[in-house]
Every structure is written in C-alpha cells, then in structure tokens.
Amino acid sequence: xxxxxxxxxxxxxxxxxxxxxxxxxxxxxxxxxxxxxxxxxxxxxxxxxxxxxxxxxxxxxxxxxxxxxxxxxxxxxxxxxxxxxxxxxxxxxxxxxxxxxxxxxxxxxxxxxxxxxxxxxxxxxxxxxxxxxxxxxxxxxxxxxxxxxxxxxxxxxxxxxxxxxxxxxxxxxxxxxxxxxxxxxxxxxxxxxxxxxxxxxxxxxxxxxxxxxxxxxxxxxxxxxxxxxxxxxxxxxxxxxxxxxxxxxxxxxxxxxxxxxxxxxxxxxxxxxxxxxxxxxxxxxxxxxxxxxxxxxxxxxxxxx
Numbered sequence: 001x002x003x004x005x006x007x008x009x010x011x012x013x014x015x016x017x018x019x020x021x022x023x024x025x026x027x028x029x030x031x032x033x034x035x036x037x038x039x040x041x042x043x044x045x046x047x048x049x050x051x052x053x054x055x056x057x058x059x060x061x062x063x064x065x066x067x068x069x070x071x072x073x074x075x076x077x078x079x080x081x082x083x084x085x086x087x088x089x090x091x092x093x094x095x096x097x098x099x100x101x102x103x104x105x106x107x108x109x110x111x112x113x114x115x116x117x118x119x120x121x122x123x124x125x126x127x128x129x130x131x132x133x134x135x136x137x138x139x140x141x142x143x144x145x146x147x148x149x150x151x152x153x154x155x156x157x158x159x160x161x162x163x164x165x166x167x168x169x170x171x172x173x174x175x176x177x178x179x180x181x182x183x184x185x186x187x188x189x190x191x192x193x194x195x196x197x198x199x200x201x202x203x204x205x206x207x208x209x210x211x212x213x214x215x216x217x218x219x220x221x222x223x224x225x226x227x228x229x230x231x232x233x234x235x236x237x238x239x240x241x242x243x244x245x246x247x248x249x250x251x252x253x254x255x256x257x258x259x260x261x262x263x264x265x266x267x268x269x270x271x272x273x274x275x276x277x278x279x280x281x282x283x284x285x286x287x288x289x290x291x292x293x294x295x296x297x298x299x300x301x302x303x304x305x
Contacts, residue, residue, distance in 0.1 A: 015046055015056045018108070025102050041095030045069055058103050063113045066096060074120065086120040093119055128256040128286055132293055135246055136257060142243040151236055153203075153210040154220055154228070158251055160203040161185060162258035162276045165230045165251035171219050173211070178204045189277045197275055256287070263287045 022042060026035045048069060050056045073084045073092060084092075096114040103109045131139065136159065143152050157163045157171075167187050175186045183199040199207070218227040233251055241249035255276070262272045273284040290298070 015050075018058065018103070019043060019046070021106070022099060022102055037091070038095045038098055041092045042099040045092070045096055045099075048072065058100075058108050059110070061100070061109075061113050063117060066093070066114045066117045069096075070117065070120070086122050090119040090122075093117055128260075129248065129253050130257040130260040130287075131246070131249070131253060135244075138244040139240060139246060139249070142240045145243075146240070149206070149210040149213050150220055151240070153206050154233060155237065155240070155254060156203045156206045157185070158254035159258055160200055161197045162255050163187065163197070164189065164255060164277075165233050168251075169220070169228055169230050169233060173219050176207060176211075176219075178207055183207075187277065191279070193277060195274065195277050259284065259287045 019039065019042065023035060023039055026038055046056045049061060049065065052065075053060070070089060070093065073089045074086075075083050093114060097112065097117075100109065100112040100114050104112050139155070140152075140159075143155055154168055157168050158165070163171075163185070167189055170188075171185070177184055177186070178199060183204045184196045185199060187195050187197060189195060214221070217225060220228045222228045222232055230251075237249060237251050237254070241247070259272055259276050262275065263269070269281060269284050269288070272278075272287070273281055276284065278284050
C-alpha cells in the first residue's frame, strides 16, 4: 500500500500500467523464470527517476540517467547502502535494456536509452589453485609411503596427464598403451570428445607396476572389486593431502597442477589446451595468470641478498 501511495504522489498511475504491461509481456515470453528480477529492477529504476525528477516519464529518460543510476548502484545500491557487486549492476543494466526495448516497441519512447550503456568491468577470475613443486613432492611422498600402487597410479594420471576425475574412473585397460619409450592414454572426455594424452616416463612406470600387480578386472577396483567411483577418488586425494599437511586439495587441483607445470615449462598454450581437453583457449589462459607465489618469486629475484 505504501508503495502505491508513493507512486501516486508522483503522478505515476501510468507507470503502474506500464509495469503491469511489462509483466504481461514477460509472462508471454521465454523470460518467465526472470519475471521477478526484470520487473523488480525496472520498478526500482523508475522509483529512482521519480525521486530525482519528481515524476517518471519514460520519454524523458536519457542514456546519462542510466549512467548515473549505474554509478549510484556501484556506490550505494547494494545491501545496507554499500556498493552493489559488478555482476549485480550488470544484471540490472540487462533488465533496463529489456524494459526500455519493450517500451520502444510499444511506441512509448523513440529510442532505448540503455541500448549502448557499457557494463561494469568484472575483475579477472582468480587463477586456479595448483600445487608448487614442494607441495607436489609432499603429496607423492605421502602416497608412496602408503605403498598403494593403485592410488599412486590414480593420482599420477591426474598430476602427470591432467585427466579429470571422471576420466580416470571411466578408464579401461585397453585405453592405456605403454612401452619402455612411449605411451598414451585414450580419453573420451566432456562433450564426448576424444583425445590421446601422451604419458611421461614417471607415470608409465607407475602404471606398468600397477598393471603387473592387477592384471585382471576393472583397471582401478574398489574394495568390492568394482570400478572405483569419483566420490572414492575425491576421498583418497583428501586423505593423502591431509597426510601431506596440504589444505584444500582435490582431484581438480592435480589437473590444474598438470596444466600449470606445462605453462611454466613454456609449452605453447594451444598444446596445453589440447592435452587438457579444454573447449577453448580462454580456459587454458587462466594458467598464465601469475599466482601470489609466482609474483613473490619474481620480486625475490631482484633482491641484492
């Protein structure tokens, strides 16, 4: 009731009709799941305009109003008067673009003032977590200390070949081809994409030892003799990480480490993407973002002592 009185005070009965029409439009389109978001963003903007100018007139809204509202959201448009997150501001801009596009089609305005407004730049995503050489050594030490060849082969395939945990669990014996001088593992990964990942000498020796110990049945059996599950692999990685006194280590951490090791060895990024089975180079580029340790090492090299 208070909101209705507030809008009437500014002569916005027409605004209520417009918002009702916008709601009906959303209900009739494929945006049904976003009705509440679009409608809420549009209403809050209109109320902001009404406070600023004394009433809301869609035809009077200019791109500068949208820019000022964007700045308002960034400064104090979030919860408790703090600035809204960039992603939140950008979602509001999308809502306003949809709202004014609808108004234009209804003949209420000549052009869409939100059409060409730039979104707020998002911060670069944090680089994936990986293990440095010391941490890798600690993890492998914990695995080898346990004397479990199966676990060493599983962890080795993620750390030395970059396999996803699901890919490891889905491997069959015939997918692995190894000899004294070469070897590869055949993978059908995400999107049913096939790739062959060469195996280095370290993982070839580990796999050969495991295959000799376990010549029949599933490649990586659990205690019941069935193929190991991804849940079990997550559990065993966490257990060895705990023994190695490492925090927040998952199977994906090992895959990230594989990619980071290749980048550090100056392997071309397109080759890293192919080995990891990435769908685009943008994914692989995350590993070129320096970590805090990388930056520390860089400045340490400038020290005089």
